[in-house]
Amino acid sequence: MLYSCAYFTEWHNDIDRAQHDKLDIGCGWGALICHAAKNYGVSARGVTLSQEQYDRTQTRIKEMGLEDLVTVEIRDYNHLDGTYDKISSIGMYEHIGLANIPGYMQKVKHLLAPGGLFHNRAIARRTREKGRRLRFRAEHKAILKYIFPGTALTDISHTQQAMEQAGFEVRDVEGWREHYALTCRIWCERLYAREDEAIVLVGEPNYRMWVAYLAGVSLSFTRGSILIYQALASHGRESVTATNAGGLIYLALIVAL
Ligand SMILES: C[S@@+](CC[C@H](N)C(=O)[O-])C[C@H]1O[C@@H](n2cnc3c(N)ncnc32)[C@H](O)[C@@H]1O
Structure with missing residues (x-):
């Protein structure tokens, strides 16, 4: 399960195929770390704040016989230790708070071995035009209140600058907004198709809120009023080769030894 x-890779691919192609085997529900271990033989560690995600990931690790390679913990990234060759963070950066971005970058850099790679993917807002104040429209306020409390988006220039200020070298930045527009549209259609089951599970108000959110956010990605980027950065000045970049996979703060 990925969220x-x-x-x-092809716009007509179904969503299950697309999730496989991106190798997003994130700590959320443990898919990324298990995929990384199974297909690339890496030792992988995942962290999450969610008990349910932790339990599901433990089950997955056992079912796949990956106990020697994969570990998962409930732990805040601030309390991680060790040294890792590759660190990837997907969909977590939005939750850390703008004031914590410099500390987050420093923490990741501290955990990364010299020559290591850091992959960060996050939803982003557009850079404000000079002189314009940041305004929150009603739909943004509703998302902050009902869907993702406590999240804060920044723009990609700020993220790149924060990476560089922490001493990373930015190697690649890729915009994914069309992909998230399609992802959210398909999620919305799937949810709508199972309306009755969803209402039994979460109640009608929640169901309606999520249908509206997914439809609206898909439109926002299509129009470019919100964005999503993944950035790849290296620790140190060693050349990034096909070999050391190849093992990089994506996770919601998952670290591969
Ligand atoms: C939107 S989910 C993304 C999950 C996964 N990467 C995926 O793509 O499906 C965000 C994840 O970040 C984790 N998270 C949020 N804040 C965190 C923190 N301070 N330390 C560690 N994990 C955190 C959440 O528990 C959750 O697993």
């Missing part, structure tokens, strides 16, 4: 943007 971040899929990557469509």
Whole structure:
């Protein structure tokens, strides 16, 4: 189970295929770390704040026989230790708070071995035009209140600058908004198709809120009023080769030894 943007190598691919292509095997529900261990033989560690995600990931690890390679913990990223060759964070950066971005970058850099790679993917807002104040429209306020309390988006220039200020070298930045527009549209259609089941599970107000959110956010990505980027940065000045970049996979703060 994944709940971040899929990557469509072909626009007609179905969403399950697209999730596989992006190798988003995130700590959320443990898909990324298990995929990484199974297919690339890495030792992977995942962290989440959710008990349900932790339990599901433990089950997945056992079912796949990956106990020697994969560990998962309930732990805040601030309390991580160790040294890792690759660190990836998907869909978590939005939750850390703008004031914590410099500390987050420093923490990741501290955990990364020299020559290591850091992959960060997050929804972003547009850069404000000079002189314009940041305004929150009603739909943004509703999302903050009902869907993702406590989240804060920044723009990609700020993220790149924060990476560089922490001492990373930015190697690549890719915009994914069309992919998230399609991901959210498909999620919305799937939810709508199972309306009765969803209402039994979460009640009608919640169901309606999520249908409206997914439809609206899909439109926002299509129009470019919100954005999503993944950025790849290296620790140190070693050249990034096909070999050391190849093992990079994506996770919601998952670290691969
Ligand atoms: C939107 S989910 C993305 C999950 C996964 N990457 C995916 O693509 O499906 C965000 C994840 O970040 C985790 N998270 C949020 N804040 C965190 C923190 N301070 N430390 C560690 N994990 C955190 C959540 O528990 C959740 O697993």
